[in-house]
Amino acid sequence: MLTLALDIATTAAILFIVSAGLLIVFGVMKIINFAHGALITAGAYAALVGMRLGLPAWMAPFLAFMVGGLLGMAIESVVVRRLYRRPLDAILATWGLGIVLGQAVIVGFGREVQFVAAPVAGTIGLGGTDYSLYRLLLVAAALAIGIGFTFVLNGTRLGLSTRAVILNETLAEGLGINAVFVRFLTFGIGSGLGAAAGALITPLASVDPNMGIPWLINAFMLVMVSGSALSTLAVACLVLGGMQVVISTFVSPILGGLAIAVLAAIALRLRPEGFARA
Amino acid sequence: MTIKRSAAILGLVLATIAGNALAADPIRIGVPVGLSGANSVVAPGVVQASELAVAEINARGGVLGRPLELVVADDGSGAAGAQKAFDSLIFQKKVDVLISMETSAARNAALPIVARGKVPYIYTSFYEGRSCSPYMYVNAWVPEQQVPPIVDYFAGELKAKKYFLIGSDYAFGRGMLAFTKAYIGKTGGSVVGEEYLPMDGTDWTAIISKVKASGADALVTSTAGGAPNVTLTKQLRAAGVNLPYGNLAVDEGTAKGMGGDATGIFISASYVTGIESPANKAFLAAMQAKFGGELKTPNDLTVPQYEAIYAYKAAVEKAGSAKADDVLKALGSVAVDGPRGTIAMSAQHHAPLTMYLGQVQPDGSVKVISSFKDVTPGAQCPDLKS
Numbered sequence: 091m092l093t094l095a096l097d098i099a100t101t102a103a104i105l106f107i108v109s110a111g112l113l114i115v116f117g118v119m120k121i122i123n124f125a126h127g128a129l130i131t132a133g134a135y136a137a138l139v140g141m142r143l144g145l146p147a148w149m150a151p152f153l154a155f156m157v158g159g160l161l162g163m164a165i166e167s168v169v170v171r172r173l174y175r176r177p178l179d180a181i182l183a184t185w186g187l188g189i190v191l192g193q194a195v196i197v198g199f200g201r202e203v204q205f206v207a208a209p210v211a212g213t214i215g216l217g218g219t220d221y222s223l224y225r226l227l228l229v230a231a232a233l234a235i236g237i238g239f240t241f242v243l244n245g246t247r248l249g250l251s252t253r254a255v256i257l258n259e260t261l262a263e264g265l266g267i268n269a270v271f272v273r274f275l276t277f278g279i280g281s282g283l284g285a286a287a288g289a290l291i292t293p294l295a296s297v298d299p300n301m302g303i304p305w306l307i308n309a310f311m312l313v314m315v316s317g318s319a320l321s322t323l324a325v326a327c328l329v330l331g332g333m334q335v336v337i338s339t340f341v342s343p344i345l346g347g348l349a350i351a352v353l354a355a356i357a358l359r360l361r362p363e364g365f366a367r368a
Numbered sequence: 369m370t371i372k373r374s375a376a377i378l379g380l381v382l383a384t385i386a387g388n389a390l391a392a393d394p395i396r397i398g399v400p401v402g403l404s405g406a407n408s409v410v411a412p413g414v415v416q417a418s419e420l421a422v423a424e425i426n427a428r429g430g431v432l433g434r435p436l437e438l439v440v441a442d443d444g445s446g447a448a449g450a451q452k453a454f455d456s457l458i459f460q461k462k463v464d465v466l467i468s469m470e471t472s473a474a475r476n477a478a479l480p481i482v483a484r485g486k487v488p489y490i491y492t493s494f495y496e497g498r499s500c501s502p503y504m505y506v507n508a509w510v511p512e513q514q515v516p517p518i519v520d521y522f523a524g525e526l527k528a529k530k531y532f533l534i535g536s537d538y539a540f541g542r543g544m545l546a547f548t549k550a551y552i553g554k555t556g557g558s559v560v561g562e563e564y565l566p567m568d569g570t571d572w573t574a575i576i577s578k579v580k581a582s583g584a585d586a587l588v589t590s591t592a593g594g595a596p597n598v599t600l601t602k603q604l605r606a607a608g609v610n611l612p613y614g615n616l617a618v619d620e621g622t623a624k625g626m627g628g629d630a631t632g633i634f635i636s637a638s639y640v641t642g643i644e645s646p647a648n649k650a651f652l653a654a655m656q657a658k659f660g661g662e663l664k665t666p667n668d669l670t671v672p673q674y675e676a677i678y679a680y681k682a683a684v685e686k687a688g689s690a691k692a693d694d695v696l697k698a699l700g701s702v703a704v705d706g707p708r709g710t711i712a713m714s715a716q717h718h719a720p721l722t723m724y725l726g727q728v729q730p731d732g733s734v735k736v737i738s739s740f741k742d743v744t745p746g747a748q749c750p751d752l753k754s
């Protein structure tokens with residue numbers, strides 16, 4: 091029973107880490123960044139490069155955040171900036187960009203699976219069972235990301251401007267807020283978070299050029315049901331991730347793998363606003 | 369007089385043509401292989417092994433005085449690509465033989481084309497078994513050969529009774545584990561859990577918790593190669609699972625890529641680089657000399673390719689010609705010495721093979737624990753003669 095609870099908590103944490111960057115971009119810009127999967131991949135390869143350079147493993151997520159952030163800012167200013175009024179084209183453009191990034195990774199590193207060392211290994215005894223220490227660390231990482239960004243949004247000037255742009259962009263611009271710059275920065279931060287997620291999951295995932303795609307699909311469904319707040323994303327991760335674990339444990343892992351996509355679709359059918367309050 | 373002279377001239381001309389043909393006309397070997405797509409990781413190694421075999425044979429005067437020529441075609445690792453590649457090799461390039469590894473889907477799609485072209489085909493990939501065609505010979509393993517070494521070792525040396533099986537949800541994964549389950553039953557063990565994840569699944573959390581709760585003494589997995597295999601192994605290790613772990617889908621290269629997490633994994637193969645035989649050492653040295661830094665580590669898919677080209681050479685020499693019918697008759701009866709030992713495709717178009725049980729060492733190399741001589745493939749194609 092405790093194992094099940096831990097499985098649910100850690101699965102939700104991993105989903106939250108992977109989806110947070112996508113949600114932040116979606117919240118501010120109302121576009122879905124389909125290059126998010128490729129940014130996850132890029133972050134994992136940043137961790138690989140960091141390891142080859144001899145950097146300590148705990149630095150990998152920060153290095154990945156910087157790489158992803160710079161990539162995101164470049165993508166925003168070259169491609170996405172022109173497509174805010176055409177969200178469908180933005181989906182196509184970011185999906186295409188994802189393919190280009192994936193191919194760039196293949197050119198640079200080859201198709202094969204790469205190995206990245208984990209910062210911690212082994213298990214820890216918890217109430218009679220032993221559980222993967224790294225998975226528990228990911229819960230802490232998810233909390234740090236959630237609390238950190240809640241603070242940035244609610245406690246800083248940038249956060250205030252961002253919330254103004256989310257609520258009413260025209261009015262915010264009328265008040266002298268530089269919406270273009272807010273978007274630029276938000277896209278960079280969202281991309282950086284995606285890449286950091288890639289680095290964080292490397293000890294549990296295979297590092298290969300297509301590793302981001304399955305994560306992108308789950309992150310997309312979770313963001314669709316969460317609207318634009320990190321708190322609703324956390325609820326969605328716990329509920330849908332929890333259902334995935336429960337179905338995998340008691341019914342079949344094959345059905346469990348479909349749980350998030352199917353349940354998210356059902357949730358949206360019954361309640362179009364998803365987990366958001368209105 | 370004129371008739372005699374004409375006949376003499378004609379004879380001379382014919383002799384010259386035939387003579388030239390003997391000296392220059394190459395025997396063409398078609399190699400349809402997945403240079404792009406899922407097989408693109410292993411395909412370059414297959415091409416290297418083919419190039420070495422052809423270069424060695426040509427350096428020693430070819431086959432019946434004719435040089436060998438490779439014709440490589442990309443099949444895109446899929447069924448549709450394979451149909452195009454086989455069609456073009458057989459009917460446009462007019463190859464004399466096809467020798468390659470393929471996915472099962474691609475092989476099944478291509479066999480009708482092979483039958484239409486009536487060309488011998490040597491299949492060099494391990495597979496789930498029971499694919500039969502009068503034109504196809506197989507020199508790689510089937511489940512009957514790969515699974516017993518691991519299960520016998522677990523049951524005998526490690527006294528395992530309760531097994532947990534994990535696989536990817538596709539024909540090869542399920543087929544291998546179905547055979548494994550039946551075989552475990554024969555050794556007196558029991559299967560306490562059997563779980564599958566879709567081929568692109570990466571989250572093994574629930575399955576791993578089940579493994580830990582099941583009280584199993586050994587684990588056997590058969591996932592799709594590459595990513596699923598790596599994620600499963602990493603997550604098992606992160607969760608502290610240290611049961612004896614037999615992996616039916618890992619090769620030496622992938623094991624090396626997984627680093628420390630692969631340590632201790634048991635693999636069963638007809639080829640590992642650590643085989644202590646003069647033939648294997650000579651082969652590895654020749655590969656190293658020919659390809660140097662570009663060398664892809666030889667494995668259970670590339671070495672059978674190398675040996676199959678020698679098997680074809682032996683069959684042509686025994687038949688005395690490269691004519692398809694004669695070669696097909698000879699292929700089942702010739703034996704060749706190669707890195708994997710002496711191999712003949714004599715058992716219903718399949719080959720008895722010496723299987724090696726290996727364990728991955730901390731440095732990523734594979735140490736041979738024991739070998740099982742000439743394991744029979746069993747009754748693969750009872751309807752085929754020989």
